[in-house]
Amino acid sequence: MAISDSSARTAELLALERKYCSFGDTVHYLDPPKVFVNCEGSYLYDERGTPYLDLQMWYSAASFGYKNPRLNEALKRQLDRLPQLACQYLHAEKVEVAARLAQYCEKRFGVKGRVHFNVGGSQAIEDSLKIVRNFTGKNLMFAFMGGYHGRTLGASAITSSYRYRRRYGHFGDRAHFVFFPYCFRCLYGLRRATCDIYCENQFEKLFASEYHSVWDPKVEASEFGAFYFEPVQGTGGYVIPPKEYFVRLKETCEKHKILLVDDEVQMGIYRTGKFWAVEHLGITPDIIVFGKALTNGLNPLSGIWAREELITPELFPPGSMCSTFSAGPLGTAVALETLRMLEEADYEKLVTEKGAYFLAGLRELQRRHPEAMGDVEGLGLALRIEVCKPDGITPDRELTDRIFAAGLKGDLEAGGRKYGLVLDVGGYYKNVFTLSPSFTITREEIDLAVELLDQLFRRCQMK
Ligand SMILES: Cc1ncc(COP(=O)(O)O)c(C=O)c1O
Numbered sequence: 505m506a507i508s509d510s511s512a513r514t515a516e517l518l519a520l521e522r523k524y525c526s527f528g529d530t531v532h533y534l535d536p537p538k539v540f541v542n543c544e545g546s547y548l549y550d551e552r553g554t555p556y557l558d559l560q561m562w563y564s565a566a567s568f569g570y571k572n573p574r575l576n577e578a579l580k581r582q583l584d585r586l587p588q589l590a591c592q593y594l595h596a597e598k599v600e601v602a603a604r605l606a607q608y609c610e611k612r613f614g615v616k617g618r619v620h621f622n623v624g625g626s627q628a629i630e631d632s633l634k635i636v637r638n639f640t641g642k643n644l645m646f647a648f649m650g651g652y653h654g655r656t657l658g659a660s661a662i663t664s665s666y667r668y669r670r671r672y673g674h675f676g677d678r679a680h681f682v683f684f685p686y687c688f689r690c691l692y693g694l695r696r697a698t699c700d701i702y703c704e705n706q707f708e709k710l711f712a713s714e715y716h717s718v719w720d721p722k723v724e725a726s727e728f729g730a731f732y733f734e735p736v737q738g739t740g741g742y743v744i745p746p747k748e749y750f751v752r753l754k755e756t757c758e759k760h761k762i763l764l765v766d767d768e769v770q771m772g773i774y775r776t777g778k779f780w781a782v783e784h785l786g787i788t789p790d791i792i793v794f795g796k797a798l799t800n801g802l803n804p805l806s807g808i809w810a811r812e813e814l815i816t817p818e819l820f821p822p823g824s825m826c827s828t829f830s831a832g833p834l835g836t837a838v839a840l841e842t843l844r845m846l847e848e849a850d851y852e853k854l855v856t857e858k859g860a861y862f863l864a865g866l867r868e869l870q871r872r873h874p875e876a877m878g879d880v881e882g883l884g885l886a887l888r889i890e891v892c893k894p895d896g897i898t899p900d901r902e903l904t905d906r907i908f909a910a911g912l913k914g915d916l917e918a919g920g921r922k923y924g925l926v927l928d929v930g931g932y933y934k935n936v937f938t939l940s941p942s943f944t945i946t947r948e949e950i951d952l953a954v955e956l957l958d959q960l961f962r963r964c965q966m967k
Contacts (some may be wrong), residue, residue, distance in 0.1 A: 626654025
């Protein structure tokens with residue numbers, strides 16, 4: 505298609521979107537939204553064929569690269585063999601994916617369990633809520649400020665942002681939200697070196713007296729069934745907590761019969777360099793929720809692993825939470841291929857090394873732009889740049905927005921070629937670039953990413 509034709513086509517699509525598409529199922533960070541027509545590896549392509557280096561990879565769902573040949577092939581094979589099957593019947597891929605995940609958890613945590621499937625991350629969160637309610641008889645949960653668990657009604661009740669609940673009436677089961685150990689912005693104004701995890705101590709104090717509202721010491725019962733957490737906060741801005749916090753939190757929860765539900769929807773499947781991000785924290789959760797990268801975004805599949813006691817067929821019988829598309833054969837076939845691929849190569853090493861190389865590049869960039877980059881951190885290929893005012897701490901949302909929009913113009917230049925840069929913005933103050941590049945990203949592409957970020961910071965800062 506000639507460029508003028510494709511631009512006309514883009515304009516036509518945008519006009520149709522304005523008229524016929526709900527805006528509720530998307531987010532318009534850029535207005536009008538950007539249209540892409542192709543993708544490959546670490547790149548998205550616009551209608552002019554300009555490559556946009558993607559540092560967010562569909563919010564970490566396409567971790568193994570766009571059009572990953574091996575995973576695409578697995579999908580095509582399944583398309584030609586058994587693409588459709590109602591969930592009441594069995595197919596091999598479902599059983600094998602469940603067995604491999606449960607066996608991995610048993611090996612890693614020494615705990616037996618089962619796997620239950622659904623379609624999206626929020627739906628799997630709903631399922632985990634049912635399991636907690638069913639096992640504990642309680643419908644109240646603890647969760648973290650800055651946490652994100654999805655936007656269905658149940659998931660919104662345990663997601664901290666009131667903005668997501670505001671229009672939808674009263675949430676009787678709204679979680680009790682607790683400070684996350686976000687050390688760069690410690691809400692108590694303390695420093696990690698000397699704080700002795702003061703924030704966890706504060707949580708623990710809730711149980712010291714019945715008048716602190718959550719615990720009845722006479723019968724040793726809590727009003728809360730579970731504590732929901734992300735081992736690294738995703739939407740909250742790729743906030744990496746200190747391990748010691750979670751070791752203590754686990755003790756506190758165990759002591760008070762509160763289950764730990766680990767939301768790995770964004771950080772699971774090696775994003776942080778471990779299969780489950782919680783493995784960095786040295787604790788064993790009772791339930792793990794997963795989604796996104798397991799199928800590289802090809803066919804949605806999500807699910808939960810729960811320890812046996814919580815999910816026995818007697819306790820959680822057939823029909824407890826089934827959905828027409830849960831464990832569909834296209835998704836499970838890709839998931840199985842993903843798991844095989846992960847077993848054949850050392851992804852821990854691969855992601856950790858690439859992450860360290862990228863982080864070193866970002867730190868160098870921070871030295872060049874200390875007046876705008878307040879914090880730079882990373883765990884594996886989950887990396888963050890916190891954009892701040894020259895005082896190094898005040899969030900600079902305006903600059904973040906300008907950089908985000910400029911990246912999508914597609915007019916950056918490197919090596920005599922035009923590029924765009926795809927970024928994602930998160931964080932409590934919407935001033936954090938949450939970088940989740942493809943695991944297939946090369947060193948040259950990481951260098952290119954740093955170069956393009958450098959150009960964007962230079963271009964967008966008002967000096
Ligand atoms: C940690 C976490 N949990 C749950 C969800 C919800 O998943 P989905 O968008 O697939 O419903 C997300 C989505 O970004 C997430 O990051």
